[in-house]
Amino acid sequence: NAGVTQTPKFRVLKTGQSMTLLCAQDMNHEYMYWYRQDPGMGLRLIHYSVGEGTTAKGEVPDGYNVSRLKKQNFLLGLESAAPSQTSVYFCASSWVVRSPLHFGNGTRLTVT
Amino acid sequence: GESVGLHLPTLSVQEGDNSIINCAYSNSASDYFIWYKQESGKGPQFIIDIRSNMDKRQGQRVTVLLNKTVKHLSLQIAATQPGDSAVYFCAENVYFGNEKLTFGTGTRLTIIP
Numbered sequence: 001n002a003g004v005t006q007t008p009k010f011r012v013l014k015t016g017q018s019m020t021l022l023c024a025q026d027m028n029h030e031y032m033y034w035y036r037q038d039p040g041m042g043l044r045l046i047h048y049s050v051g052e053g054t055t056a057k058g059e060v061p062d063g064y065n066v067s068r069l070k071k072q073n074f075l076l077g078l079e080s081a082a083p084s085q086t087s088v089y090f091c092a093s094s095w096v097v098r099s100p101l102h103f104g105n106g107t108r109l110t111v112t
Numbered sequence: 113g114e115s116v117g118l119h120l121p122t123l124s125v126q127e128g129d130n131s132i133i134n135c136a137y138s139n140s141a142s143d144y145f146i147w148y149k150q151e152s153g154k155g156p157q158f159i160i161d162i163r164s165n166m167d168k169r170q171g172q173r174v175t176v177l178l179n180k181t182v183k184h185l186s187l188q189i190a191a192t193q194p195g196d197s198a199v200y201f202c203a204e205n206v207y208f209g210n211e212k213l214t215f216g217t218g219t220r221l222t223i224i225p
Contacts, residue, residue, distance in 0.1 A: 004155070042201065042215035043156070059212075090155050098144040098163070098205055101213070103155035 002026055006091050006104035013081040013111045021076040021107050023091030031094045032074040033058075033101065034066060036087040043090065049074055081111045124222045125192050133219050135185040135202035144205035147176060147187045150218070151198045159187070159200075189221075197223045 004025045013019055023032065030051050035043040045058030049068040063085060065077045074093075078085060088108050092101040125131040137145075143164040148156035162169045162176045162185075169176050175188040185202050201218035 040217060042217050043203075044215075045213070092155075100146060100158040100161055101156075102158065105153070105155045 004091055004093055004102050004104035006089075006107050008107060009105070010108050011110070013078075013109065015082060015111060017081050018077070018079050019081065019109075020078075021089055021091075021109075023074045023076070023093075023104060024072055025074075025091075025093040025102070026072065027093060027102065028071070029093035029095055029102070030071075031096065032068065033092045033094075034064070034074065034076045035090045035092065036060065037090060037106070038087050046076065046089075081109075083111045085109065086111045121217075122220045122222070124224055126224050127194060128191055131189045131192050131196070131221060133187045133189075133200050133221065135187075135216055137183045137185065137202075137204045139204065139206050139214075140180070140183065142204040142206045145176070145178060145185050146203045146205075146213075147174075147185075147200060148203065148215075149196075149198045149200055156201070192221075192223050194223050194225060197221060 007022045033048040034046040037043050044060050046060055046064050047055055047058050047066040049055050052068055052071040055066045055068055067075045088106045090103050090106045092103045094101045146161040147159040149159050150156045160171045160174050160176050162178050167178055173190045177186045189196055199218040199220050201216045203213050203215045205213050
């Protein structure tokens with residue numbers, strides 16, 4: 001049972017480049033989330049999904065897009081990367097609200 | 113505004129001793145709380161949760177206490193082991209038209225052998 005798997009683990013982008021982060025979960029969870037973690041700050045929610053085909057904005061959605069075409073996958077896209085998007089990105093999933101989130105091991109992204 | 117904070121950013125504890133990590137929250141409408149452990153280079157790992165209708169919940173070597181009067185949450189780890197060294201942070205769930213989980217910044221716990 002792999003839980004939540006994120007790819008890639010590391011990535012370096014130049015300003016203006018685009019990329020997609022992939023998250024896959026094998027727990028049949030309905031809810032999926034994308035967070036970013038920056039030094040000195042708590043995890044901040046970028047976008048989330050309450051089920052296949054649905055997405056919603058979180059706390060810091062600007063500059064990101066997401067898609068949930070399949071229940072087990074949640075993709076995070078950066079169309080035009082900026083240095084401010086340098087961060088560690090975590091994907092998480094959960095059964096329902098008010099239940100523990102299960103996190104992947106993160107993607108460390110550096111934008112130069 | 114809402115906030116989830118920690119009283120101490122770092123905590124060093126002798127191996128075998130008990131440790132207590134504290135968390136203050138500001139939103140009295142928060143109804144669900146979670147403690148996470150994060151080791152270097154890894155994602156947050158669920159430790160224990162508690163709902164607002166409870167004051168205390170115990171797990172394996174861990175206990176979470178919730179004091180709604182002063183909006184305070186604590187995580188107690190009994191008989192600490194080297195593997196307990198990590199960053200611990202709390203999260204609170206509040207409903208603002210939709211559910212929102214707000215995370216604290218974390219306390220780094222170091223176990224001294």
